[in-house]
Amino acid sequence: xxxxxxxxxLWKLNGAIGIVSGICIFIGxxxxxxxxxxxxxxxxxxxxxxxxxxxxxxxxxxxxxLFIGSCLYLWKKDLIVDNLCHASAGVGIFFTxxxxxxxxxxxxxxxxxxxxxxxxxxxFAILLLILIGYLMLRTFVDDRKREATYAAVLAIIGFVDLxxxxxxxxxxxxxxxxxxxxTRGVSIAPGMLMPLIFMVIGISLLFSxxxxxxxxxxxxxxxxxxxxxxxxxxxxx
Amino acid sequence: MKLGETQxxxxxxxxxxxxxxxxxxxxxxxxxxYNREVFAIPIETLLRNKPDxxxxxxxxxxxxxxxxxxxxxxxxxxxxxxKQTEVSVLYTGKPDDNLRDAKALVLTGFFxxxxxxxxxxxxxxxPNSGFVVSAYLIALLPLILFLFSMERNLIxxxxxIKEERPYQKG
Amino acid sequence: MPFFDVVKLILWKDVLAEVRSRxxxxxxxxxxxxxxxxxxxxxxxxxxxxxALMPGLIWVAFGFTSILGLGKSFLSETHNDCLxxxxxAPVPKGAIYLGKLCGNVLLMLVVEIVLYPLFMIFxxxxxxxxxxxVLLISFLATVGLSALGTLFSILTVQLRSREVMFPxxxxxxxxxxxxxxxxxxxxxxxxxxxxxxxxWVELLFVFDMIxxxxxxxxxxxxxxx
Numbered sequence: 001x002x003x004x005x006x007x008x009x010l011w012k013l014n015g016a017i018g019i020v021s022g023i024c025i026f027i028g029x030x031x032x033x034x035x036x037x038x039x040x041x042x043x044x045x046x047x048x049x050x051x052x053x054x055x056x057x058x059x060x061x062x063x064x065x066l067f068i069g070s071c072l073y074l075w076k077k078d079l080i081v082d083n084l085c086h087a088s089a090g091v092g093i094f095f096t097x098x099x100x101x102x103x104x105x106x107x108x109x110x111x112x113x114x115x116x117x118x119x120x121x122x123x124f125a126i127l128l129l130i131l132i133g134y135l136m137l138r139t140f141v142d143d144r145k146r147e148a149t150y151a152a153v154l155a156i157i158g159f160v161d162l163x164x165x166x167x168x169x170x171x172x173x174x175x176x177x178x179x180x181x182x183t184r185g186v187s188i189a190p191g192m193l194m195p196l197i198f199m200v201i202g203i204s205l206l207f208s209x210x211x212x213x214x215x216x217x218x219x220x221x222x223x224x225x226x227x228x229x230x231x232x233x234x235x236x237x
Numbered sequence: 238m239k240l241g242e243t244q245x246x247x248x249x250x251x252x253x254x255x256x257x258x259x260x261x262x263x264x265x266x267x268x269x270x271y272n273r274e275v276f277a278i279p280i281e282t283l284l285r286n287k288p289d290x291x292x293x294x295x296x297x298x299x300x301x302x303x304x305x306x307x308x309x310x311x312x313x314x315x316x317x318x319x320k321q322t323e324v325s326v327l328y329t330g331k332p333d334d335n336l337r338d339a340k341a342l343v344l345t346g347f348f349x350x351x352x353x354x355x356x357x358x359x360x361x362x363x364p365n366s367g368f369v370v371s372a373y374l375i376a377l378l379p380l381i382l383f384l385f386s387m388e389r390n391l392i393x394x395x396x397x398i399k400e401e402r403p404y405q406k407g
Numbered sequence: 408m409p410f411f412d413v414v415k416l417i418l419w420k421d422v423l424a425e426v427r428s429r430x431x432x433x434x435x436x437x438x439x440x441x442x443x444x445x446x447x448x449x450x451x452x453x454x455x456x457x458x459a460l461m462p463g464l465i466w467v468a469f470g471f472t473s474i475l476g477l478g479k480s481f482l483s484e485t486h487n488d489c490l491x492x493x494x495x496a497p498v499p500k501g502a503i504y505l506g507k508l509c510g511n512v513l514l515m516l517v518v519e520i521v522l523y524p525l526f527m528i529f530x531x532x533x534x535x536x537x538x539x540x541v542l543l544i545s546f547l548a549t550v551g552l553s554a555l556g557t558l559f560s561i562l563t564v565q566l567r568s569r570e571v572m573f574p575x576x577x578x579x580x581x582x583x584x585x586x587x588x589x590x591x592x593x594x595x596x597x598x599x600x601x602x603x604x605x606x607w608v609e610l611l612f613v614f615d616m617i618x619x620x621x622x623x624x625x626x627x628x629x630x631x632x
Contacts, residue, residue, distance in 0.1 A: 026259060033267035043362035044275060047369050051376040074628050094383060098376050105372040109365040122582075129579035136575065140566045150562050153625040154576065157558065160621045161580045164614055168583040171606065172590065206380075213387050220394040227401045 014212040017205050024202030032195030039192065048106040050195055054203035056099040056124070061207055062092030063127060066134075067159040070152035080219060082148040085155060087214035089134050091207065096128045119170040126165050130158040144222075249388050256381070275364050277343045280317040280324050287350045294355065295363060297341045299323060311336055315344065315355070328357040335360050413498045417506025418513075424483065425514065435476045435518050440525070442468040447529065454531075461530060462592035466585055468522075469545075470552070470578075473515055477556030478573040480511050481564040490565070494630050504557060504626040508619070511553040512546075519545050532596065540595040547611035548588035551618060555581055558622040561629055587611040 032050040039046035069085040072078075103121065104114050115121070134154055141147040277293035296315035303313040309332030316323045318341075326344060328336065335342060343364065346357035425431055446464045450457065484490045493503060523541070526532050534541055555577055563572040587610040594604025 022256065026263070029263055030266070033263065034270050038275070038361065038364075044364040044366050044369050048372040051373060055376060094379070098379065102372045102376050105368050105375070109368050126579045126582060129575075133572070133576045133579065136572060137562065137566075140568055140572060149628055153558070153629055154562065156625060157555075157618070157621055158580060160617060161583070164583045164610075164617065165580075168586045168610055168614075171610070172586050175590070210384065210387065213384075213391060217387060217391050217394065220391065220398060224394060224398050224401065227398060 010212065011216075014209060017212075018209040021202045021205030021209055024198050024205065028195045028198030028202050031198060036192050036195055042110055045106060045109045046192065048102055050199050052099060052102040052106055053196060054199045055095050055102065057200055058203050058207040059092055059096040059099050059124065059127065061204060062088050062095060062211075063159070063162070065211065066092065066131075066155045070155035070159075073148060073152045074156075077145075079144070079148065079222075080215070082151070083215045083218040083222070084211070085148075085151060086135075086138060086218055087211050089131050089138075089155075091210050091214055093128065093131045093135065095207065096124060096131065100124055100128065117169070117173055119166050119173060122169045123162060123166045127162060130154075130162070134158070246389065246392050249385070249392065253381070253385050260377070260381075271364075271366065275343075275361075275366070277364070280315060280322050283348060283355070284322060284324065284353075287348060290347070291345060292348060293343055293345045293361075294324075295341075295343050296324075298336070298338055300339050303336070303338050305336070309333070315342070324353065324355050326355045326357050328360065330358050330360065333360045335362060408498050410499055410502050413502035414506040414509065417503055418509045421507070421510035422513065425510075431476060431479060432514060432517060435472050435514070436521060438475055439468050439472045439518060439522055442471055443522075443525070443529065457530065458532070461526075461532060462589045462596060465526060465592060466548070466588045469515070469519060469548075470581070470585060472518060473549075473552045473556060474574045474577060476514060476518070477511055477553060477560055477577070478563070478569065480507055480557055480560045485564055500627045500630045501623045503630070504623055507557045508550075508553055511557055512549050515549045515553060516546065519549065534596070537595045540601060541592065544588055544591045544595060544608060544611070547608065547615055548584050550615045551584040551611060552577075552581055554615060554619045554622050555584075558625065558629075561626075583610060583614050587614065 028050065032047055036047075038044050065088040066085055069081055069088060073081045073085060100121070103124075107116065108114050134151060137154055138147055138151050141150055275293075277295035280294055280296050283292065283294050294315070296317050297320075299314040299316045303311060305311045309330065311328045313326055313328070313336075314323045315326050328344070341363045343361040344355065344357040345359040345361070346355055348355050443464070446468065447457075450460065452460070481490070484493065493500075523534055523545075527534055556573075559573055559576045563569045563576065566572055587607045591604045591607035591611065594607065
């Protein structure tokens with residue numbers, strides 16, 4: 001499906017994406033840590049948002065990439081798309097767990113609690129569990145094509161289910177916990193918005209850079225296994 | 238760079254060394270800003286050293302001592318974090334929501350040694366920088382390590398694939 | 408072979424196998440009984456707090472029982488290459504899924520219907536006046552759990568670590584079923600009118616529809632790779 005010349009162009013584009021993302025992240029960190037003033041109510045703690053929000057957006061990006069890649073795989077049966085899904089899940093676990101941890105660190109000084117049963121937090125935790133289950137399923141299935149199909153099916157069912165989880169937890173929470181704590185409604189002054197924008201763009205570009213590198217790594221791993229097995233089968237290419 | 242050719246391992250090391258150096262520069266700049274704008278001394282240090290000029294102190298409004306006037310100014314006692322010493326504070330700034338009973342605050346102003354009173358002009362929330370530092374470390378250090386190891390693995394795999402010869406009689 | 412004939416055939420095969428050996432249903436029933444027993448000792452609270460916790464306990468017990476029961480739904484097919492024969496059979500694969508789903512729902516419903524009177528006896532619950540709503544909630548929640556469980560069963564039944572993988576995959580995705588079932592059962596047993604907990608029942612219904620259709624569609628790909 002993806003020709004050799006297209007892959008060469010994508011690889012060069014990836015290098016450019018890496019450089020741009022690095023520049024955006026450094027500008028974002030500079031503005032966020034050195035230039036931006038502290039928040040009126042939260043003080044210095046607000047600066048945690050400059051890492052938490054971009055990582056959370058990258059986690060959601062990985063979740064969407066996993067879904068689109070899985071649908072594409074079931075349609076075209078291209079094993080490189082399957083590598084993309086595998087890479088997306090791996091990178092997604094990284095971003096989701098760090099988003100959850102930094103969110104928890106932000107919550108402690110702000111609301112004096114490490115965890116709250118907010119629908120967004122619970123959905124992120126369930127996304128993490130789904131991604132972990134996805135990677136474990138891939139590890140335990142032996143046959144390459146079967147692994148790809150099963151993983152794609154799991155990803156699609158997980159994608160369909162996560163919004164339902166979000167809404168059901170939201171209804172449950174309005175019933176049992178008062179809306180005094182909310183992850184929404186954090187009003188941001190313009191001086192504090194610019195670093196956030198730079199960081200979000202930078203980390204999203206960094207996510208796609210990591211995705212490409214990890215996809216290439218998985219492809220090379222499968223190639224090496226095939227070579228060491230003695231036969232370069234068409235399956236792996 | 239064609240697909241199939243890869244960068245050398247040295248290029249990876251150089252690139253990441255540059256990134257770590259820039260991160261170090263950013264950290265130093267951030268620490269300078271912190272010292273300039275945020276750093277606050279505890280009350281015991283204030284009473285011991287009696288510094289001149291504008292200082293920032295950190296403490297908690299003693300329960301029951303807060304007296305607010307109509308124009309926003311207030312008088313209260315600020316106790317240290319270990320609740321061992323107190324200093325009286327006269328706040329002469331704008332009306333401030335952060336000024337509440339038993340709230341931990343950072344005050345910016347002058348200290349008068351003769352009257353043992355602190356004339357505060359600005360109130361800020363406590364910095365909680367331990368949380369900020371740990372969050373950034375947890376986010377950025379694994380990111381750098383993960384990316385670095387992935388790029389190194391890529392090179393290592395390419396080298397291994399080039400060297401692997403199928404059907405070679407061992 | 409026409410679609411619903413396949414569904415009926417698979418359902419009949421599973422029911423017949425179960426009626427003859429009775430091994431799954433008896434193990435599920437006694438497992439649920441043990442779970443209820445452990446729960447009644449695990450919380451050192453008074454009778455009224457226990458009644459408030461009841462819907463949660465009921466659905467945790469049924470959930471664990473489903474994990475046990477649903478994980479095994481394709482186990483009998485792994486012997487004698489039956490899965491390979493199912494793959495090459497010229498029947499619509501979605502019909503196989505629906506047949507298995509009906510079998511699982513029937514099995515779990517039988518276990519639940521036998522267990523509700525025991526709940527009444529042990530915990531002094533008054534279910535008799537609300538039997539229609541409790542049955543409806545049980546049915547919808549069981550269909551939801553079984554829809555997910557049947558799909559994940561065929562994903563995990565050939566793996567070495569199926570006992571670990573199946574609950575790991577099932578539990579995060581079945582959170583809406585548990586929330587909806589517990590809240591609706593609490594509303595029903597608490598004597599509230601149907602209007603008060605109506606949206607939980609609707610949540611269960613929407614979940615069932617979406618997941619059954621998605622799994623039905625995905626099943627083609629699993630048996631067709």
